[in-house]
Amino acid sequence: MVFFPNAKINIGLQITAKRPDGFHNLESCFYPVPLNDLLEIIPASYTSFTLGGMAIPGDISTNLCVRAYERLKQDFGLPPVRIHLHKLIPIGAGLGGGSADAAFTLRLLNEQFMLGLSVEQLENYARELGSDCAFFIQNRPMYCFEKGDQFAEIEVSLNGYTLVLIYPNLAISTAEAYAGVRPHQPAASLRALLQAPLETWKGTILNDFEKSLFSKYPILGSLKQELYDLGALYASMSGSGSTIYGIFAQPVELPAHFDTYQVWQKTL
Numbered sequence: 707m708v709f710f711p712n713a714k715i716n717i718g719l720q721i722t723a724k725r726p727d728g729f730h731n732l733e734s735c736f737y738p739v740p741l742n743d744l745l746e747i748i749p750a751s752y753t754s755f756t757l758g759g760m761a762i763p764g765d766i767s768t769n770l771c772v773r774a775y776e777r778l779k780q781d782f783g784l785p786p787v788r789i790h791l792h793k794l795i796p797i798g799a800g801l802g803g804g805s806a807d808a809a810f811t812l813r814l815l816n817e818q819f820m821l822g823l824s825v826e827q828l829e830n831y832a833r834e835l836g837s838d839c840a841f842f843i844q845n846r847p848m849y850c851f852e853k854g855d856q857f858a859e860i861e862v863s864l865n866g867y868t869l870v871l872i873y874p875n876l877a878i879s880t881a882e883a884y885a886g887v888r889p890h891q892p893a894a895s896l897r898a899l900l901q902a903p904l905e906t907w908k909g910t911i912l913n914d915f916e917k918s919l920f921s922k923y924p925i926l927g928s929l930k931q932e933l934y935d936l937g938a939l940y941a942s943m944s945g946s947g948s949t950i951y952g953i954f955a956q957p958v959e960l961p962a963h964f965d966t967y968q969v970w971q972k973t974l
């Protein structure tokens with residue numbers, strides 16, 4: 707069976723408090739985007755994991771696909787499988803690629819072996835694997851809170867807009883990003899701000915990771931400004947970085963020097 711785990715962007719990200727468990731409470735709109743890895747899992751005589759596309763740091767046993775398989779195997783005694791991942795979503799990019807791979811592995815195994823797990827059960831397994839993972843079970847625009855693993859419905863649509871993603875060949879670890887932020891209660895509710903027309907977001911919707919990461923890596927702030935100069939209605943860093951995205955009214959011709967980065971553009 708073949709699935710295509712997709713990336714996400716964060717529209718707004720407020721980090722509101724440090725939790726007793728060391729994690730942070732946040733509020734953010736998670737929005738799926740059609741930039742995909744390829745994940746194939748088939749029954750086999752012994753379990754193996756192979757990787758194509760981009761290299762992923764870390765031992766195979768720490769790969770989130772393998773961890774998701776092992777977790778379900780614990781509870782359901784799954785037979786051996788051959789897992790192949792073709793990695794296309796940049797890593798350390800704030801696009802949730804690893805989390806998507808984990809969640810899609812759970813979803814795929816649930817179908818392949820007819821485990822009969824409900825959405826809620828799959829989300830609970832996903833929460834064990836990472837804060838972003840549970841979002842990719844339902845995989846639709848959601849207002850996320852607490853660790854980013856609790857959800858509320860929100861009416862946000864980018865349909866018809868052109869989305870540009872720029873990955874500046876710079877991997878930022880999530881832990882590094884959280885270490886640089888000072889949690890605070892926001893002056894305005896992100897949820898309310900997101901309900902206003904997209905044209906108003908530029909002045910109102912922020913990603914709290916930008917302040918410290920833009921000082922540390924000035925290229926990030928420059929790219930965001932360039933997207934605005936090119937006519938973006940809204941531009942931001944996604945998640946804990948380093949991807950900078952722009953939302954445009956129509957497709958945009960990007961300057962030649964962007965060729966040195968990984969650039970993706972699609973009308974949604």
Ligand SMILES: C[C@](O)(CO)[C@H](O)COP(=O)(O)OP(=O)(O)OC[C@H]1O[C@@H](n2ccc(N)nc2=O)[C@H](O)[C@@H]1O
Binds near residue numbers: 716838853884
């Ligand atoms: C930045 C976001 O992508 C926003 O969508 C997420 O908060 C990150 O989620 P993730 O990559 O799934 O993160 P995890 O694998 O759960 O945690 C990695 C590390 O990030 C920090 N972390 C993560 C999530 C959270 N709500 N608070 C945290 O402080 C912790 O130091 C943790 O050890």
Ligand SMILES: Nc1ncnc2c1ncn2[C@@H]1O[C@H](COP(=O)(O)OP(=O)(O)OP(=O)(O)O)[C@@H](O)[C@H]1O
Binds near residue numbers: 880
């Ligand atoms: N299948 C996988 N794909 C990508 N990264 C993986 C995977 N399995 C484990 N990892 C580990 O997860 C970390 C990066 O994950 P990911 O790419 O999701 O982070 P990110 O781009 O910062 O996204 P986010 O913070 O929004 O979840 C790396 O340390 C990597 O070694």
